[in-house]
Amino acid sequence: MYQPITRVFDLLDESITKYNKSDVFASKIKGEWQRISAKSFIESVNQLSLGLLKIGIEKGDKIAIISESRPEWNIVDFAVQQVGAVGVPLYPNITVEDYRYIFNDAGIKLIFVGDESLLRKAQEAAKDAPTVQEIYCFDKVLGGKNWQEIVVNIDNKDILVLENIKKTVKTNDLLTLIYTSGTTGNPKGVMLSHQNIISNFEACKNCFPIDETCRALSFLPLNHVYERMVLYLYMSLGTSIYYAQNMATIAEDLRDVQPHIFTTVPRLLEKVYDKIVAKGYELSGIKRRIFLWALNLGLNYDPNKTFGWWYNTQLKWAKKLVFNKWQEALGGNIRMICSGAAALQPRLARVFWAAGIPVSEGYGMTEASPVIATNRIKPLDLRIGTVGPIIDGTTVQIAEDGEILVKGPNIMLGYYNLPELTKEAIDQDGWLHTGDIGKLEEGKYLKITDRKKEIFKTSGGKYVAPQVLENKMKESLYIEQMMVVGESQKFPAALIVPEFTTIRDWCKSQGINYTSDVEMIKNQQVLKLIFGEIARFNKEFAPYEQVKKFTLLSTPWTVEGGEVTPTLKPKRKMINLKYKETIERMYE
Template sequence: MPSTYLSILQENGRRFASRDAYRVFRDGRWQGVSWTGFWERIGKVACALLHHGVAEQELVVLYAPNCPEWTEADLGCLAVRAVTVPIHTTSSREAVRQILAETSPRVAFVGNPELAAMLLAHAPQTPTVVLLEGEHPGCVTLERFLDCPARLDWDERMKHATPEDLWTIVYTSGTTGEVRGAMLTQQSILFQIESHRSRLPDLDHRDSSFCLLPLSHIFERGWTFIQYAWGMTQHYCKVDPQAIHLLRNARPSILCLVPRILEKIYLVVHETFNSKPAPIRNLIQRLVALAIEVSRGRREGREPSAWQKVQLALADALVFSKVRALFGGRLKHCVVGSAALSTKVHEFFNAAGIFINCGYGLTETTATLSSTPLGSSTPGSVGLALEGLEIRLGEESEIQVQGPTVMQGYYLKPEATAEVFTPDGFFKTGDVGRFDSRGFLHITDRLKDLIRTSTGKFVAPQYLEARLASCPLIEQAAVVGEGRSWLGALLVPDFSRLEEYARQIGLAHHSREDLVGRPEIIAFVKQTLDELLRDVARHERVQRIVLLAQPFTIQAGELTPTLKLRRKIIAERYREAIARMDDWCHEIQLTSEPRAADARP
């Protein structure tokens, strides 16, 4: 294992001097920066930090949307052995205030004037605020910050770096809204770089990636460090609806995604083919089903027959080549994390020739704990533990881990740190899991999210929420029922579909609030969910629903920056709606008993 991350990049700068280290979409086109230019930019940031008196292991804030300057600032800090503290651009005022109070940064890199105003309003002492884009009173532009009077010897400080150096403090949100800073060392990311080589052996410097998820999240940031270590080319653009469309001409080899992106693409593809005339639609459905069956067989060592190969070629021409084209046609891997991916979506993309590498990890473990080895895709699982990590199941089947990737602890929070480690040094993830006969890990739920009904049954809400959200009518779902004899769900519908249905049946309405209360709409949703939930176990049946006119959002505090439900906040905010479920409700009347073979225990 290399001694430091910067030593890897320095070598890459020599090996791939004229190749593009990254490309950024600006002024309507992709603009490349070579490895030589990339290294020079990192050096300029390092010199400027020394000029402004940043000491070894001093904390520096990064508060900006995705852009190459984000990464260059991050690596410039690493070069002078400073410690970066990312802040999500979607963080609440309270979270920003807490992070600034705990870290007291001398320097903060900020993305735009709006974020600069937020930071300056909540910083207990005014740092040097380096604005990456635009101008704002009390801030210095990046160009002026980098304009140092002399080149300072940052190389010397870099030479003294060690794997034990603190690399970053990444704040992570809990369901109560409290944020805690996970302290990660250089050793953590070096371990991830080496461990992923065996999981993604077909990737090298000729490949490219696309920075789609926020860099402030350890998932995307960790992968960005890995791909640069392998000499790959990164693509940056503003994270907005435009980003998905830019995939086609960026033509990446690999992407890090959350399940919802793949699920939306899956729905769009299926809606497109379902709109075809019946003969074509039926042919496509049969071909896709065959391709998925062949993909399953290949995982078990069975090759398709000659006739099946002919049909697979037709399936590829009619369906799967078009799916791959959405990503540019070169995509080999989708690394999926942060939430569960439905089996049907997983199998569809595998059949399309895109390897879905489902993994599992947390901020506190520098992202990945487990991932799927190439050629071993197992829908429903999150792969095998990385070599060098020990994963076990503790009380209540809680996943616990020990190894180089685990954080040192929470910054300035020794009590919170003690709570998440066992006496023998294992980190308690708070997730419930199981191992299958092949050693693949399966996540079943969050330990603290389990709902205990008044009958004494424990229910995993995330499983049910994933089932509900797989319905095209439902955008978001929050299952409730703690201490009650029933399970209910707060549902945010897909209003484009509801409004289309309302037009079809001639139902007039004057607002979304009006629409979700109409008996015809509720009956339509009930009928759809009746079929969706037919095979769940009796104690897991969602019996009562309330349709919401507004989505759960980060800004309202109902979602974490990584889009997980803040259940306590949701339960409090919708306390009256949940209470009304006790007295009156729109119940889903399941028309048959669950099949014993399909019901979850």
């Protein structure tokens, strides 16, 4: 029987050793899956822990990890924990300026990076960060120090030293500093304790229909607290963790690994769905009609409803003729897909459920370690269009203005070096102010409706929730990114980045010569297409909420460009500034 733990690294003894698997972790190297056994993983962690001690790392020291997901990330994570140091995981794709700020703000002492490009970025940022003593690289890089240089061979005496140091680490000690990218200003370091993270994965464990016989595919960045917490949860259940090679190889990796579970962001599911639909429309004759019939059945599905004999019979045939291919594309074993970080379009949840692929949408934030609410698969306890019931041990209260307030053992210790901001976020009664607006449907299922600070008022005095509009209109196959504007203006307008792949396919079907993205956003027929999509969704909103004008953009918003956060949320202030003249022209 699994015993509750008090420090995250207790997972090594209570779960990794217990299940003793030959594939605790696996990654593909030079075309072959390399698996790491329980014994090998624990040995590597202990060797690095002792190596850290020998180079002078002490309890409370801050150690940064900048790397794509790979087993070395996890080895460093646990090695750092065992000596009482504090892990500071950072996104591989943020700027040198962000690294420089965080190195100084956290007082980073040691840095581990994945490859040569990250080594060079870290070296550049560390020039102005005097606390940084050394940078070690997982890959062997000419002129760079390799992390194996500090790994040491161990004997029984060394293990005794390590065990004594581990005893000094308490459940409420600082485990990690996670810098939230934020949509405005400098990143903030969220302080999470061992207890914060443990309480979260213990509360979520029963929501995951997996066990020690299962495999998980991981491709979201490990520095994101959700993926990291979920990996600890997998370990506690004995589930093997396989890392995708990169985002471009996910389809191949799904076929290879045949996972039972994976976590994702809605945009990936949208892209999977869009590709499937695009291929369906390429069919002709009876095959096309069968595909569209199955798709229509799926789009009307609800796992909570009984549709009767006729619908169920049709769905059975739809699965046999169409949806089974969807399952095969995901490896054939999926028990659950966890979706988070942004709103999941209800139509996607419906059609995947109809295809026999359960999708669970959840909600949280870094400051809550991170899960606050999640839909359940087994036993079934969900409502499509909501983020599900509140997790055990956590309490939610809806403030008078609609803001979601949260209290529980998962709430952060505070923001690092920012006591005033901490007081703003957590009130004197211990409630975390999420900044999200929501409500409890049926008194139980949390529904997010908008971000408190992103709601704006038109010149007519009407409040508009831009996120609601954006999430709805991005259901269009032809809209990739969108930001609604209109603060103090007569009406809402929008900046739109089209989904150029589907636009290209549409142009081909219409006999339109596709030249370039820059030219096509000016094409009258393309503009008419997008106008029709906007008009279609506008019908679902009040007149004062409807998007009256829009401008198409040829360049997608990226993290590198500064328009979106690493979790792909729009930086509204930055986008407003960058496209100031474009926005003003829509209101001339």
